[in-house]
Amino acid sequence: MATTESKKIYSGESWNPNLKAPLAQPGATAKVGEYVVGVNGKAIASGTNLYSYFEGTANQPTKIHLNSKPGLDGSRVIQVIPVANEGQLRTIDWVEGNRRKVDELSEGKLAYVYIPNTGQPGYTSFNRYYFAQQDKKRRRNRRAKQWRGFGSGLHGGHHGPRPAWLFQFPC
Structure with missing residues (x-):
């Protein structure tokens, strides 16, 4: 029997009805470090891809078997x-x-504002991140600085979607 230990549980955004994280919903009490040992009553077989057990289950109630140790027992x-x-x-x-x-x-002096594009989604993201962080400590720098990821040292080489902007708020 193969099992997969959970390393991270995505929380999504509880305020956004279009972005739900399956393991962050009420009643889904999964914890980081638990093993996924079965899906819909089937034990995870050695050598199989965990995702194969979820084929055809999108948006459908699905039972996940979790354990603090490998195995269904x-x-x-x-x-x-x-x-x-x-x-x-x-x-x-x-x-x-x-x-x-x-x-x-930045010790609370800078705000991070993510802008995925220059269309409506970018405008929505700007409004969400900019206005939610207006209370940051003000600095005398009026420039906005484009920030293309943090580099591999901070997040395992994944640079994520681009572009992202780091704003310093004007006085």
């Missing part, structure tokens, strides 16, 4: 509704990680 079952594509969850996790890192490194 003693496992517990939770019900989730898988998403068809986890790309948006990964992107939001990347953006929020960047926002937290900028806040931490």
Whole structure:
């Protein structure tokens, strides 16, 4: 029997009805470090891709067997509704990680504003990130600086979607 240990659980955005993280929904009490040992009553077989057990389950109630150790013995079952594509969850996790890192490194003086494009989604993202961080400490620098990822040292080589902007708020 093969199992997969959970290393990260995406939280999504609880305020956004279009971006739901399956393991962050009410009643889905999965924890980082638990093993996914089965899906819909089928044990995860050695040498198979975990994702193959989720084929055809997008937006359908699905039972996941979790355990603190490899194996079905003693496992517990939770019900989730898988998403068809986890790309948006990964992107939001990347953006929020960047926002937290900028806040931490600047000691709250800078805001991170992610702009995915120059169309409506970019405008929506700008409004969400810019106005939510207006209370940052003000600096006398009026420039906006384009920031193309943090480099491989901070997030395992994944540079994420581009472009992203780091703004310093004007006085």
